[in-house]
Amino acid sequence: MNPPRDIRIQGIPDSVPEAIAAVCRSRFSLAVNKLLDETGIEDIKVTVSTALEKDSSQNGQNSIQKKSDRDLSPEERAKRYKAQKPLFTFEQLVIPEKVREDLLLAVDLIRLESKVFDEWGLRKIEPFPRTALNFHGKPGTGKTLAAHAIASKINRPILVASYAQIESMYHGEGPKNVEAIFLAAEQQNALLFIDEADSLLSKRLTNVTQGSEQAINSMRSQLLICLERFRGVVMFSTNLVENYDKAFETRVRNIYFPMPDETCRREIWNRHLVKELPTAPDISLEKLAQVEDVCGRDIKNAVIDAAMRAARQRKEELTLSELLESINSIKKARINVTPASRPLTPEEKEETEKKIKEALAKKKQEGTS
Numbered sequence: 001m002n003p004p005r006d007i008r009i010q011g012i013p014d015s016v017p018e019a020i021a022a023v024c025r026s027r028f029s030l031a032v033n034k035l036l037d038e039t040g041i042e043d044i045k046v047t048v049s050t051a052l053e054k055d056s057s058q059n060g061q062n063s064i065q066k067k068s069d070r071d072l073s074p075e076e077r078a079k080r081y082k083a084q085k086p087l088f089t090f091e092q093l094v095i096p097e098k099v100r101e102d103l104l105l106a107v108d109l110i111r112l113e114s115k116v117f118d119e120w121g122l123r124k125i126e127p128f129p130r131t132a133l134n135f136h137g138k139p140g141t142g143k144t145l146a147a148h149a150i151a152s153k154i155n156r157p158i159l160v161a162s163y164a165q166i167e168s169m170y171h172g173e174g175p176k177n178v179e180a181i182f183l184a185a186e187q188q189n190a191l192l193f194i195d196e197a198d199s200l201l202s203k204r205l206t207n208v209t210q211g212s213e214q215a216i217n218s219m220r221s222q223l224l225i226c227l228e229r230f231r232g233v234v235m236f237s238t239n240l241v242e243n244y245d246k247a248f249e250t251r252v253r254n255i256y257f258p259m260p261d262e263t264c265r266r267e268i269w270n271r272h273l274v275k276e277l278p279t280a281p282d283i284s285l286e287k288l289a290q291v292e293d294v295c296g297r298d299i300k301n302a303v304i305d306a307a308m309r310a311a312r313q314r315k316e317e318l319t320l321s322e323l324l325e326s327i328n329s330i331k332k333a334r335i336n337v338t339p340a341s342r343p344l345t346p347e348e349k350e351e352t353e354k355k356i357k358e359a360l361a362k363k364k365q366e367g368t369s
């Protein structure tokens, strides 16, 4: 057998933040592996790394390291994942009452587990009680914040893993990584939060023809196995799952994060204009909240952007017009990621209908006054 031919692609500048570089690396290597599968070329190991990383072919060390990485057991892999203290609290989260109730119910279920399953003996009929939540909604609506908030509410650390960290350029590693993060969460008594989980929760593919599709399928199957066995809380975050796997649908409780309405926007502005921030007397939360179609992240970015600009111009305080300017330019620059051709989800449909009704009512009111 020929020795494996290694290709190392170096190009992502090291100034690119690790989270973004990880996504680029994994997407790029998936694409390269797909190409290799299509051409039937085997025995090539492709590594995508930052521009400054040492070339492994020069001393062979990295190459050996990589190969031994592939042999790591889930237990050894689990050591790579460290839980952290939650970064946000429940009080920071502004969401409609119904979403808050859903989240608090989940918190209660976690708290009551020991009473119901141990004291009241229900472990006999369900040895692995688990809480699996899926936060879904548009970007910047508070899903990550909510995951941290739940962990902080029940005083437990949170283990954050993104899909990009789990998926691997080497076939067979993805499922081991899935197993490892569940193991790590259990060992550290942490809540598990899997970000960007769209592709993990989607339908398993039938008629698999390519290695990369097979790899995704085996990760999804492994996820199901881990969900069955896991004695803890797992939270997923997705923007859009077009095609849920039925098996996940029945095991995961979906919680939808809508875009904030005017009342929520007002409160989000209020919480982001922290008390130390010098603001002019003309600041009006009502006026800020009237800027529609912005998410919590847009508001946060607008506050930071306006504050930075004011500080650069050596101004002593932030004015309403600066904040309005920032939020409007952020809104303009935001790329609309919702493809026009996609059918609306039931929640989006409900939200759109609500908006239309509100607009009509407003118009009617304006007409009568």
Ligand SMILES: Nc1ncnc2c1ncn2[C@@H]1O[C@H](COP(=O)(O)OP(=O)(O)OP(=O)(O)O)[C@@H](O)[C@H]1O
Residues within 6 Å of the ligand: 092, 093, 094, 095, 137, 138, 139, 140, 141, 142, 143, 144, 145, 146, 237, 238, 239, 257, 268, 295, 296, 297, 298, 300
């Ligand atoms: N509902 C909210 N209440 C209060 N602050 C919010 C809310 N939504 C967003 N924010 C602000 O925006 C920031 C980013 O939100 P977050 O990371 O939770 O969004 P996300 O839904 O996880 O987005 P993505 O889908 O892109 O991962 C938060 O740290 C917070 O400052």
Ligand SMILES: [Mg+2]
Residues within 6 Å of the ligand: 143, 144, 145, 195, 237
């Ligand atoms: Mg997030």
